[in-house]
Amino acid sequence: MKVLIATEKPFAPAAVQGITSELKNAGHEVVLLEKYTEKGQLLDAVKDADAMIVRSDKITPEVLDAAKQLKIVVRAGAGYDSIDTAYAKGKNVVVENTPGQNSNAVAELVFGMLVYAVRNFFNGKAGTELKGKKLGILAFGNVGRNVARIAKGFDMDVYAYDAFCPADAIEAAGVHAAKSQEDLFKTCDVLSLHIPATPQTVKSIDYRLVNLLPKKGILVNTARKEVINEEELLKLMAEREDLKFITDIKPDADEEFKKFEGRYFSTPKKMGAQTAEANTNAGIAAARQINAFFATGDTKFQVNK
Template identity: 80%
Template sequence: MKVLVATEKPFAATAVEGIKKEIESAGNQVILLEKYTDNSQLLEAINDVDAMIVRSDKVTPEVLDAAKALKIVVRAGAGYDSIDTAYAKEKNIIVENTPGQNSNAVAELVFGLLVYAVRNFYNGKAGTELKDKKLGILAFGNVGRNVARIAKGFGMDIYAYDAYCPAEAIEAAGVHAVKSQDELFRTCDIISLHIPATPETKDSIDYRTVNQLPKGGILINTARKEVINEPELIKLLSERADLKYITDIKPDADTDFQQLEGRYFTTPKKMGAQTAEANTNAGIAAAKQINAFFKDGCTKYQVNK
């Protein structure tokens, strides 16, 4: 079987080595397409492959149509909104992700950004500490649980809301479960977003929602850009000089956010999974899932059922 590793933003060298070793150990062939600059290169490379591993690469209907023998696509990471899963299903192509492999990396970044924010972006003026602050985690999946684990080390008071996670499971992790998203925003000094981009969540973090934060509140987004209603958040931040917004996903309206000097920060590129460990873990997990699929039809992590 031919397995294409198509990464416009390449895996770390150690990750590529691990992927090759895993795929080839099962008698399959690895084809690398790294740092491609035009979609035509991807269309050509995917023509006769049986499987594909991607990172944030866009897998569109055009790409899927060009794949004459493709049976499975694995996204090395948790989010898979860059893949047209519905069209893949129409073509009987399995789409999987690798949940949990980047979770610790994203969670650690949350606190790197938070410390930077509460210390006034290191401008020399006195900031505040995270200890005893109320942290609200919106969505208690793999990343949310790691955020809670690290927050305990900072001595924070931790709350969470997840419409799909029982309150009992949240409480069992030593976290206060609240009954609604609104209650989370009203209660906490800091809200950390970990919701996926779905029709229900897109633009859901809006003026009304964020305006419930108490004075001095901080909103941090290491999830997806699409969940933020950017025009409404800009309007709110222009009206409330006490609020801060920090993210590792550069907004479409970055220029407008930049006007909010001292209360907004974004990394130039999405950084959540950018560690050597996460890179390697996700890549090798994707390779193992492809081998399992070809060996015995395992589709444990399929997301387009």
């Protein structure tokens, strides 16, 4: 089978080598399309591909229509909102992700940004410590669980809420289970977002919810920028000079947020999975899933059933 690795933002060279080895050892042909600048390049490359590995690349109906032989697309990472999964299902194309492979990288970034924030962005003035603070985790999946693990090392008091994870499962992980989103925001000094972008969550992090944070609260977003109601958060930050907002997904209103100097920080681009380890882990997992699909029909990680 021909497997296309299509990455506008390429994997690290070591990851490409590992992915290629996995696929070739299983008898597949590998085609590499990196740093493409026009959709036409992707449309041309996908014409005779049986499988694709992508990162944050947009797999639209146009791309899927061009891929006449395509049977499976694997997103090397957890989020797959860049792929039109419903349209793919209509064309009998399996879409998979690689959950958990980037989780530790994202969780470590949360704390890198948090230390930076509580120390006043290293401006020379006295800051605060994370020890003893209450950390709230909204969504207790792979990333949320890693955030909880690291938070315990900082001796933080950890809370979580997840509409799809039973309270007893959260408690079993040594984390306090909040009764609701509102309860989580009211209780915690720091609130870390790990929810996907869905019709239910888009713009759900709004004025009402964030305003529940205690004084000097910190909102951390390493999930999706779409979950933030930017207009309402800007309004709230103008009213509450104690709030901080830190994110690794630059908001559309980045320039407006920048006026809150000392209370806002965004990385230049999305950095959650940008480690050599995560890069390699997710890519090799994607290759192995493609191998399993063609060898045995395995669709364990399918997201468009």
